[in-house]
Amino acid sequence: MKLLHKDIEKDNAGQVTLVPDEAEDMWHTYNLLQVGDSLRASTIRKVQTESSTGSVGSSRVRTTLTLCVETIDFDSQACQLRVKGTNIQENQYVKMGAYHTIELELNRKFTLAKKVWDSVVLDRIEQACDPAQKADVAAVVMQEGLANIVLVTPAMTLLRAKVEVTIPRKRKGSCAQHEKALERFYEAVMQGILRHINFDVVKCVLVGSPGFVKDQFISHLFKEAVRQDNKVLLENRPKFMLVHSSSGHKYSLKEILSDPAVTSRLSDTKAAGEVKALEDFYKMLQHEPDRAFYGLAHVEKASDALAIDILLISDQLFRHQEVATRSRYVRLVDSVRDNGGTVRIFSSLHVSGEQLNQLSGVAAILRFPIAGLSEAEEEDSDSD
Numbered sequence: 001m002k003l004l005h006k007d008i009e010k011d012n013a014g015q016v017t018l019v020p021d022e023a024e025d026m027w028h029t030y031n032l033l034q035v036g037d038s039l040r041a042s043t044i045r046k047v048q049t050e051s052s053t054g055s056v057g058s059s060r061v062r063t064t065l066t067l068c069v070e071t072i073d074f075d076s077q078a079c080q081l082r083v084k085g086t087n088i089q090e091n092q093y094v095k096m097g098a099y100h101t102i103e104l105e106l107n108r109k110f111t112l113a114k115k116v117w118d119s120v121v122l123d124r125i126e127q128a129c130d131p132a133q134k135a136d137v138a139a140v141v142m143q144e145g146l147a148n149i150v151l152v153t154p155a156m157t158l159l160r161a162k163v164e165v166t167i168p169r170k171r172k173g174s175c176a177q178h179e180k181a182l183e184r185f186y187e188a189v190m191q192g193i194l195r196h197i198n199f200d201v202v203k204c205v206l207v208g209s210p211g212f213v214k215d216q217f218i219s220h221l222f223k224e225a226v227r228q229d230n231k232v233l234l235e236n237r238p239k240f241m242l243v244h245s246s247s248g249h250k251y252s253l254k255e256i257l258s259d260p261a262v263t264s265r266l267s268d269t270k271a272a273g274e275v276k277a278l279e280d281f282y283k284m285l286q287h288e289p290d291r292a293f294y295g296l297a298h299v300e301k302a303s304d305a306l307a308i309d310i311l312l313i314s315d316q317l318f319r320h321q322e323v324a325t326r327s328r329y330v331r332l333v334d335s336v337r338d339n340g341g342t343v344r345i346f347s348s349l350h351v352s353g354e355q356l357n358q359l360s361g362v363a364a365i366l367r368f369p370i371a372g373l374s375e376a377e378e379e380d381s382d383s384d
Contacts, residue, residue: 001021001022001025001028002018002019002021002129003016003017003018003129004017004018004019004109005017005111008122012117012118013115014113014114015111015113015114016111016112016117018109018110018128019108020105020106021106023079023106024079025128026081027076027079028125028127028128029081029104029128030081030319031124031315031319032121032124033083033112034114034319034321034326035069035070035072035321036068036069036115036323037068037069037112037114038066038067038069038088038113039066039067039085039110039111039112040066040067040089040112040113041065041102041110042063042064042105042108042110043063043064043100043102044060044062045060045062045063045065045094045100046058047059047060047061047093061093063091065089065091065100066088066089067083067085067086067087067088067100067102068086068088069083069084070084070085070086071083071085072084081103081104082101082102082103082104083101083102083103083104084101084102085099087100118327119330119333119334119337120329120333121318123345136201136202136203137151137204137205138152138193138197138202138204139205139206139208139253139256139257140205140208140217141208141209141245141247141248141250142189142208142213142214143210144185144213145164145185146162146164146248147185147188147189148248148249149161149163149193149196149197150250151196152253159250160192160196160197161196163188163192165188166181167182167185183220186216186217186220186221189217190220190221190224193221193233199232202239203239204239204241205236205241206243206262207242207243208242208244208245208252208253208256209245210244210246210248213248214242214243218242221233241261243256243261274344274346274350277310277344277365278312278352278356281294281310281365288369290366291365291368291369291370292364292365292366293364293366294363295360295362296328299332299363300328300332302364302366302370303332303335303336303364307366308341308366308367309342309365309366309367310341310343310344310365311341311342311343311344311364312344312363312364313329313344313345314348314353314356314357314361315346315348315353316348316357316361329362332362333345
């Protein structure tokens with residue numbers, strides 16, 4: 001997704017112009033749209049024309065319409081998004097107030113205006129427009145003297161850095177020059193990894209090469225990490241996976257990603273963080289029930305007590321049609337973030353999101369136990 005223009009006032013009203021450039025962006029757009037928003041986009045309209053002789057014909061014309069959004073329909077299989085609403089801006093083909101359905105298209109810009117842009121929607125735009133946010137997987141494809149550092153998103157690969165160092169050949173009786181050049185090369189690749197790979201986002205780093213280059217590099221990488229006491233690398237050591245590739249050029253990435261060992265490891269990187277958070281919640285519910293709550297009323301009470309460490313919330317809740325209910329969820333998210341808690345927004349298209357929706361879509365792991373909260377709630381409802 002590309003952000004072309006953003007104009008949001010101090011009262012949080014305003015508009016943004018975006019261009020969806022991959023199928024996944026339609027899912028992001030679906031989560032941005034709400035009933036009552038205004039959407040301006042290019043569309044096809046069937047227009048009836050009457051000739052001077054009185055004969056009526058129809059033709060399809062491309063025009064730009066501004067609709068007040070009434071219904072939003074997303075097809076998750078085809079990643080298609082249709083928005084129906086009434087025309088709110090004068091147009092030569094469409095009367096004011098006439099109904100129309102816009103099907104948003106890839107690589108065609110649209111402008112979305114809202115009366116209130118809240119923090120959750122703005123976060124969604126940031127996430128959709130930053131390719132590094134979606135890159136669950138990083139890869140280092142290398143051979144002696146050449147390395148490509150690549151981020152792999154669900155739909156594309158982004159070349160982040162290319163490292164090239166001339167490695168002299170080993171000479172009879174002397175390997176010093178060769179060894180020094182290799183050290184320089186490995187050091188440059190290590191710096192590239194630290195600069196371009198965000199380990200908070202990336203769940204797996206694939207290191208591929210022909211022969212033993214990858215093994216020598218990994219042993220150098222972690223020897224240096226220990227020497228420099230580099231906690232980022234040492235803590236993320238389990239994320240590195242060694243695989244064979246025929247060369248160090250970028251095109252070798254395809255054979256790395258089709259390796260069966262790699263595909264099984266990567267099958268759930270996208271939602272790995274969410275799955276772990278949900279597992280932690282269930283474990284906590286089992287062993288320390290006073291530190292695990294679900295359901296909006298209980299979670300809000302825990303938030304008021306500044307007790308929430310991790311908030312688990314489904315993106316489905318932010319598509320609620322009632323503004324008051326939706327803003328209640330947004331307030332909860334803002335409150336947890338302001339008090340130093342972590343917020344994990346689950347995609348309802350993932351298995352973990354479906355599971356969370358069974359717990360009414362919101363749950364929390366607390367910093368400290370709050371005893372008797374559920375009993376107090378039950379007593380309140382009994383007295384009512």
